[in-house]
Amino acid sequence: MGYRTLRQCVNDLLATGQMIRIDVPVDPDLEMAAIQRRVFKAGGPALYFASVRGCRFPMVSNLFGTMDRIRYIFRDTLDHLAKLISLGIDPADWLRRPRLLMKLPWWGWRAWPKLVRRGPATAHEISLRQLPKLRSWPNDGGAYITLPLVYTEDPARPGFAHSNLGMYRVQITGGKYDPECEVGLHYQIHRGIGVHHAKAIEMKQKLRVNVFVGGAPAMTVAAVMPLPEGMSELFFAGVLGGHRIPMIRQPEGLPIYAEADFVLTGYIEPKKLLPEGPFGDHLGYYSLAHDFPVMRVEHVYHRPQPIWPFTVVGRPPQEDSMFGKLIHELVGPVIPKTIPGIRAVHAVDAAGVHPLLLAIGSERYTPYDERKRPQELLTLANALLGHGQLSLAKYLFIAAGEDNPELSVYEVDDFLRHILERVDWRRDVHFQTCTTADTLDYTGGALNQGSKVVIAAVGKPRRTLPVALDSRIRIPEDLGFSDPRVMLPGILVVQGPPFSRNEQGEDENIKKFCAFYKRQDAINLFPLIVVVDDSEFTARTLDNFLWTTFTRSDPAGDIHGIEEFIHKKHWGCHGSLVIDARAKPEHPPPLVEDPEIVRRVEALAAPGQPLHGII
Structure with a gap:
């Protein structure tokens, strides 16, 4: 009934041919991430890196790289979990409303975590410097933990029922951190740890934090689930993993996940912020360096024969x-x-x-x-x-x-x-x-x-959408616009000149483009026009269109219209809606791989090499 450790999962995937072992030395600095991206794109197996340059610990990736593999890993419990979710039972309510237990199937009892006195996670202690140093993109500000399980509890109401297990990236090298005892903790808005951090600040206390790496695959999935506020991810992991999650009781500090492969214990330093980043993130661009909380690391532990799991993010789709x-x-x-x-x-x-x-x-x-x-x-x-x-x-x-x-x-x-x-x-x-x-x-x-x-x-169709360019459509080429392409029925992609702001912070060209037309002009047959830097690239695939249009535009600043108006503070337009999806000066750069790293990875696909026939 589910894997209790990462090692159990890895051994099973290796035995069933769903994971390959790579024995040649691989560098965690850029090379490993480039391999992961290609194997994922190919729908390939999970990867076990047995020889990691500069580190004595093996690393694994692409565990969750296909839905078939995810269903295999959780083959005994996914149906149970779906049923529990459909019942709408929040395990955090059990103590407050015991009558809910009557609705709970027998296997739901395993959701409740258990306190234990000892576990393998704390068998060995090492330093921060000894951890694997994964860097995924050339401009990343340092090495990161990309599958961290960050555990906190409500300072005012400690305990499992008010805990949070989230996946917030952790920067372990670079920047201005003390390499012996500090890491950067980047958490985005609307994350559970933010509620706990705010409470700690209000109470003028340190927020205790434990970071787990590895352990049962169910813990990783639980950490990324958007659960209701106040519902502990440990309960979710218990059902998905098919066993009660063991947590080692600590005389001081937070409990430690007993089956973790690695553990960092410490606290967020009050009022201390340091620049974290840049980091190549899942929108396909770098998130830039900004001040984020700093975790003071007191101890770094690992279990016997640990494995370091990681993932790589970038422009979707990724793992x-x-x-x-x-x-x-x-x-x-x-x-x-x-x-x-x-x-x-x-x-x-x-x-x-x-x-x-x-x-x-x-x-x-x-x-x-x-x-x-x-x-x-x-x-x-x-x-x-x-x-x-x-x-x-x-x-x-x-x-x-x-x-x-x-x-x-x-x-x-x-x-x-x-x-x-x-x-x-x-x-x-x-x-x-x-x-x-x-x-x-x-x-x-x-x-x-x-x-x-x-x-x-709502309602009945108002128009028939064109699927080809109308010969009557004129493009203001003298303004720098060109190469119109039909992306989908009713959607026209137009290449524009580079974005440029005037003293008021507005681009004159997009305003002139809209003013060039009246509502009766043929271009309005296309209800949606998207102005881009490269129309051929944007219109090449639906994914390119979606990525370009919606990651490079801000609704309030970049939506325009032909014969636009404001009436009673409501904005509208009589002609086509125009989205300006060109790159703006404040946008971070897109993610681009290092050509030398690409050549090294492609060499691993040659006959006799470990990735031959996979990528």
Whole structure:
């Protein structure tokens, strides 16, 4: 019933041919990450690096690289977990409402973690300098722990019921950290550790922190799950892992996960911040160096024969995309119960997850009347933008399920077609300005700041979407615009001149582009126009379009329109909606691999080499 240790999982995957062992020396500085990216892209096996340059510990990656492998790893428990989630039982409520236990299946009892007096995790003590030093991208500010299990408890209400296990990247070299005893702790907004940190600051206390690396695969998945605030990830891991999670009681400090491969114990230093980053992140760009909390490390432990697991993030899809798919499978069916009226949601991975959210809701406010304008959809959109990590969505497109019962949020091209056939740009664009945004998204011009937009469409189709360029369409080439390409029905991609701001902080060219047209011009046959730096690249694939459009634009600053207007503080336009998705000066650079590293990795695919036939 589930793996209790990482070593058990690794041995099983090796025995069943789902993992390969690489015995040639591999450098954790860039080379290992480049291998991981290629093997993941090829749908390849998990990887066991037996010989790590500069480190005596083996490393593993791509454990969760395919959905088939994830289902194999959790083959005994996934169905149980899905059932428990469908029951809507929060284990944290058991002590407060014991009657809930009557609803709990017998196997749900194993969700409760257990305190133990000792465990293998603390068998050996080493220094920070001895840990593996994984660097994934050329401009990364140092080495990182990329699969850390960061454990904290509510300072005012300590214990498992008010604990948080999250995956927040940990920088262990570089920057201004003391290499003997300090690491950077980067956590984004709307994360459970932030609640605990705020409480510690309020109480004028240090926030105790333990960082676990390795252990049961269930602990890794639990750390990335967007669980309700106040629900401990340890309960989730217990059900998914098929056993009670053992935690070593400590006379002082937080309990330690007994089966972890590595453990860092310490605390967040009060009022101390240091620059963390840059780091090549999952939007496909570098998150830049910013001041983040510092963890003072008191002890570093490891179990006998430990293994260091890691992952690599970058422009989607990557291994973390598989976590997203698993989350959708498990949590997706629960959303309609949580927000009545919502039928389905999809945070689009190809667009970087948070930048684009698609949703289907119900329009029941006036069932006796023809659906002519969004009503309940707007209420549902506000509920979504106030719910958990869905609140980080930047673009929210929402449609009425009554208009097409077969519509799916997972068929992104068809969903966009449905919206564009029905949307009325004079009425259906709703902004939230000067608000919080995903920490990794810099389009708003500052850290954690930006805007959001809701585009809601209902009713019968208003237009037939063109699928080819009309000969009557003119492009203002004298302004630097060129190479129009049809991306999808109703979507025109146009190459623009490099973005340039005037003294007011606005780009004159995009305004001149919109002013070049009137509502009766043929270009308005395309309800959506996206201006980009490279139209050939953007229109080459749907993933390129989604990534470019939604990671390089801020709704409030980059949405324009032909014959736009403001009426009673509502923005709209009579012609096409225009999104300026060109790179802006404040945007971080995209991730690009080191050519020499690429050559080294490709050499490992030659006949007789360990990656031959895999990449």
